[in-house]
Amino acid sequence: MLQLQTIRENKESIITALKKRNIDAAPMIAAVIELDEKRRSIQTELDGILAESNKLSKEIGLLFKSGKAQEANALKEKTAGLKETSKQLGDDLNATAAALQEQLYLIPNVPHTSVPAGNSDADNEEVFREGDIPTLFEGAMPHWELAKKYDIIDFELGVKITGAGFPVYKGKGARLQRALISYFLDKNTAAGYTEMQVPHMVNEASGYGTGQLPDKEGQMYHVQADDLYLIPTAEVPVTNLHRDDILAESDFPIKYTGYTPCFRREAGSYGAHVRGLNRLHQFDKVEIVRLEHPNNSYQALDEMVEHVKNILRELKLPYRILRLCGGDLGFTSALTYDFEVFSTAQDRWLEISSVSNFETFQANRLKLRYKDENGKSQLAHTLNGSSLALPRVLAGILENYQTENGIKIPDALVPYCGFELID
RNA sequence: GGAGAAAUGGCAGAGUGGUCGAAUGCGGCAGUCUUGAAAACUGUUGAGGGUCACACCUCCGGGGGUUCGAAUCCCUCUUUCUCCGCCA
Structure with a gap:
C-alpha cells in the first residue's frame, strides 16, 4: 500500500511510473485524493464538535460538584444535539476511511526506475x-x-x-x-x-x-x-x-x-x-x-x-x-x-x-x-x-x-x- | 470440551465514573559530577490523526452499548493464566 502523503506529494510521478505496469492509475489516484480530502474535512468538523462536547462535560462535572444541579442540567440539554451530530459524523468518517482504504488497496507498488517497460x-x-x-x-x-x-x-x-x-x-x-x-x-x-x-x-x-x-x-x-x-x-x-x-x-x-x-x-x-x-x-x-x-x-x-x-x-x-x-x-x-x-x-x-x-x-x-x-x-x-x-x-x-x-x-x-x- | 481469573505505555504494575493519556519502579535518552566509566542526582521518554507551527481530536486487547462524561459499568468476540477432562 502506498502512503497517502506520498500520493499527495507525488501524484504525477506515481501515475507516470505506474504506466510501466500498463495501467492508467490517474482515476484511482484521483479517487484517493478526493476521499482523503473528504476524510480530513469530516475529521476536522468532528474534532471541533468533540472538543466542544468534552468542554461541556467538564463544566457539567464541576457544576454538579459545586451543587449547581440546575445549571448542570441546562448544559446537559445542549450536549444532546452535539451527540447526535458527532454520531453521524463518526459514521461518515468511518465509511469514508473504509472507502479510502479500499481504494488504496487497489493501487500496486510503484516500480523502481530500473524496471523495464513491457507487457509480459x-x-x-x-x-x-x-x-x-x-x-x-x-x-x-x-x-x-x-x-x-x-x-x-x-x-x-x-x-x-x-x-x-x-x-x-x-x-x-x-x-x-x-x-x-x-x-x-x-x-x-x-x-x-x-x-x-x-x-x-x-x-x-x-x-x-x-x-x-x-x-x-x-x-x-x-x-x-x-x-x-x-x-x-x-x-x-x-x-x-x-x-x-x-x-x-x-x-x-x-x-x-x-x-x-x-x-x-x-x-x-x-x-x-x-x-x-x-x-x-x-x-x-x-x-x-x-x-x-x-x-x-x-x-x-x-x-x-x-x-x-x-x-x-x-x-x-x-x-x-x-x-x-x-x-x-x-x-x-x-x-x-x-x-x-x-x-x-x-x-x-x-x-x-x-x-x-x-x-x-x-x-x-x-x-x-x-x-x-x-x-x-x-x-x-x-x-x-x-x-x-x-x-x-x-x-x-x-x-x-x-x-x-x-x-x-x-x-x-x-x-x-x-x-x-x-x- | 467444562469451571474460574485476567488483558493498562519497551517491561513490571497502580488506577473501579469527571481533576487520567494514565501513579510508581525498571529500562531508554539528555545533562550534572568524573581524566573516562560506574554510582548518585536532575530532566526527559507511548502511538496515530490534524496544523506552517500551535490548538484540537482518537487510542488503556478488538467490536458494540449505557452516561452530559468510561481505563473504570454492561454486552460480545479474541487471547492469556489456573484447575478438571482429553491427547501427539
Whole structure:
C-alpha cells in the first residue's frame, strides 16, 4: 500500500511510473485524493464538535460538584444535539476511511526506475547468465518420466489421497527433498540469516500485512471454520513477525530464513507447463526475508541476488537472472529479479527463485516502522526471496544430471543425501 | 470440551465514573559530577490523526452499548493464566 502523503506529494510521478505496469492509475489516484480530502474535512468538523462536547462535560462535572444541579442540567440539554451530530459524523468518517482504504488497496507498488517497460514475461530483461548447459545423451527424459522410471515421485498416489498437484516423494526422492531443505537452510544461516520455524497457517491480518489479501484472495486455501489461510509462501508468516513493530535503526538488518511447505490454489492453471513438478498446489520452499533501512535496501537486494547465485553455482546448474518488466512485476514489488534454471530435457527455463524489494509497500500495511535519528517514525523496507524453491530445483537436477546409469547427485548435496546416484 | 481469573505505555504494575493519556519502579535518552566509566542526582521518554507551527481530536486487547462524561459499568468476540477432562 502506498502512503497517502506520498500520493499527495507525488501524484504525477506515481501515475507516470505506474504506466510501466500498463495501467492508467490517474482515476484511482484521483479517487484517493478526493476521499482523503473528504476524510480530513469530516475529521476536522468532528474534532471541533468533540472538543466542544468534552468542554461541556467538564463544566457539567464541576457544576454538579459545586451543587449547581440546575445549571448542570441546562448544559446537559445542549450536549444532546452535539451527540447526535458527532454520531453521524463518526459514521461518515468511518465509511469514508473504509472507502479510502479500499481504494488504496487497489493501487500496486510503484516500480523502481530500473524496471523495464513491457507487457509480459517476454519483455523481461536478462541481466546475467551462468553455467554450462549439458549435452544430454540420446533418450534423455523430462523429470516426470525420470520420477516414474526411478520411482522417486508418485503423482498418481498424490491424486489418490489428495488431488492433482500434491505429489508424493518416495525413497531417494524424499531423501533428496530433505537434503535440499537442509542444504539451503545451512547456506542461508551461514550467510547470517536466522532460521525460523513458523506456522503454516496465518490469520487475515497477516494476509493483509504482506499483500496477499485482498489482491490474491483466490490464490490461498482458506480454512473457513477457523478463518485461517494456508500460507502460499513463508514470506507471509515471517514478514508478519514484525507487524506493528517500531524498531531502532540499530536493529537493522534483520535477516530471517525459514523452510515451509507452500500452498497455492493456482486457479485457472492448465496445460503442458503445469506437468510434473512445474506447478503444484503444495510444494516446499526455503525463503529468505530481510527488513532494512531504506538507505540500504537496494544493496541488500543485490546481496540476496549474489547469495542465490552462489548456491546455484555450487549446485552447478545453468541459470539466468531476469529483471522483471512492469507487466510481469508482482503487485507489491518495486523491483524483482527472477532466477531461472535451464531444463535441458524440457528445453525451457524454469523459475526457481524470485528476489524482490517491496520498499515501504508492505511495511505501510504492516505498520512496520523504525525510529530515525530525529526520533521520528519511518517505514522500514522489506525484501524477500526464495533460497530456494524445491520442485523446480529438483526438476533441474533430475533433468540436467541424468546419465544412462542413473541420476548423479550434485557434489554439494552428497553429504546431505548419503548417496551419489539415484538408480 | 467444562469451571474460574485476567488483558493498562519497551517491561513490571497502580488506577473501579469527571481533576487520567494514565501513579510508581525498571529500562531508554539528555545533562550534572568524573581524566573516562560506574554510582548518585536532575530532566526527559507511548502511538496515530490534524496544523506552517500551535490548538484540537482518537487510542488503556478488538467490536458494540449505557452516561452530559468510561481505563473504570454492561454486552460480545479474541487471547492469556489456573484447575478438571482429553491427547501427539
